Amino acid sequence: MAGKTLYDKLWDAHVVRHNDDGTCLLYIDRHLVHEVTSPQAFEGLRLAGRKLWRVDANLATTDHNVPTTDRSHGIVDPVSRLQVETLDQNCHDYGITEFSMSDARQGIVHVIGPEQGATLPGMTVVCGDSHTSTHGAFGALAFGIGTSEVEHVLATQCLILKKAKNMRVRVEGKIPPGITAKDIVLAIIGEIGTAGGTGHAVEFAGSTIRQLSVEGRMTVCNMAIEAGARAGMIAVDDKTIKYFHGRPYAPAGELWEQAVAAWQDLRSDPEAKFDKEVTLNAADIKPQVTWGTSPEMVVPVDGVVPDPDREFDSIKREGMQRALKYMDLKPGTPMRDIMLDKIFIGSCTNSRIEDLRAAATVVKGKKIAKNIRLAMVVPGSGLVKVQAEKEGLDKIFLEAGFEWRAPGCSMCLAMNADRLEFGERCASTSNRNFEGRQGAGGRSHLVSPAMAAAAAIAGHFVDVRELH
Amino acid sequence: MEKFETLTGLVLPLDRANVDTDAIIAKQYLKSIKRTGFGPNLFDDWRYLDPGEPGMDHSQRRINPDFILNQPRYRGAQILLTRDNFGCGSSREHAPWALLDYGIRAVIAPSYADIFYNNSFKNGLLPIVLEREAVERLFRETEATPGYRLTVDLASQKVTTPSGMEFKFEIDAFRKHCLVNGLDDIGLTMQHVDEIKAYEGRRRKQAPWLFSE
């Protein structure tokens, strides 16, 4: 018999029933809930008079709308406030544990899940948010769902799904100095495109991925969705297991031993077959910067803005032309000459403690450039914030001229007050550079935390490798 | 959920690839706790010249006359014709809600992002996949012919042009069944409550650390 992939194993372990039409009813172990995609689901539940299937499988937090400045007066915007209060009320009514705005553990849903040990290896993890793929970094099957599916999980603890195809992206070789998980995943997306993983569950493998810390692996899986894949995942190893030891929701004592034994099998069998395979060499990867309005529009920092006239595919060419116009860039411009207005270090891609340490190392003892109107650091969770403050990172940022904010999604999607003004250009550690994503008319360039920090000091993009 | 059987409707050609869900419905409108009312804000950034916020009177805003949706000949369109990877980006179900609220009942494109595709069915919006050449042809005909209408027949899985040309499309049998009958997934899953409970019992034994109650 042919071997199984990690995805096959996770899938098979959660099948409740096979339907005649080839779909399956799949059991969901963990459901993470936030304020934006859940109100209509709770409303649906209420209207149909349905109960929650399993209260303890749910964990909620508020992240998209919350202010990152002083919270003592609550949320000013009445529409945002109502949405956050609606989540508080729904969690209260249904008995769901919620890390509300004033809770020390509050943060971005994809940061707090693993931080609490609420997502664990071998689980199926869903959330009404496409970056749920992040949790796949721990050998879990994790993917984003829509609001109807949120309601479906609340009511039945299951989803009706069709199995995706298997794809493996291997990155091999030693990680070159100055290269981070973010550069690796941007390079992958540059290689396979934003639809490269569509219809597939992607396993990231190879010696480079194994060298990454679990936090780096989360960054890679986080952006699987930007490569078109609903789920990204990485096999369990000792780093994974060590990460969960002692976390609040992780098992302890005898249960811990039992769980660890079960997790050993969470890797693809050597003879497993993949429908699609791609391999990259770590040695070829340089610090990455996006130039356009799609994450696949990415080049190395020592590169230039590409020329649409050299693109043969007419649809792609038009896309490039539109992006250049929106981004106000000319073909052939060196990426290093691009001047910036704002710097955003945060989001579920890059707001964990390692990310903040990497950025702090670059800015230590320096000042942000005169042309930078705002540089902000938004920790991924309250606990990340506390840890960073313990290490004195907040001081390093503040002394350099950064703002040190409270946790949330913030300028990743600008649903709260943090946003780009029309025409402003930003180096951002988030995951999407779509038109208007960080504010109407705003221009986003995606980079790693170290690259964003270096850009803040220089006022334009610089190659972090030259700072070493 | 509204049933979907056949539809003959005006076609709106949106000639762009990779239209993301941020473009379909901008984030400021996601603050709503309702499923309806998103229609006036479909493609907000492209459609209006001034920035929009929830609660505004959108009929008073400055229209972008260059955007296709604002051209009088496409008023009342029910079928959106577009390019590859439509609906990429965030999982927001507000994207199909906004399309439906505007009046779109079917989308035709060579490919879709997975979550958007899935979300559409759950709301009675039919995402049709046609070959790239067929889409190209429909773009040409739509742009050349004011009042261009297509007929979508879900039962026979066909799109028919005014000149009688037919394009077959594939659709999952279960999804088709749900759309044609306006069925709600939760109701269907509830028919298998015993199986879910049996599975849960097994899982509790195999992986007790996943259950705190």
Ligand code: SF4
């Ligand atoms: S940080 Fe950004 S990408 Fe992540 S969940 Fe929040 S809004 Fe979504």
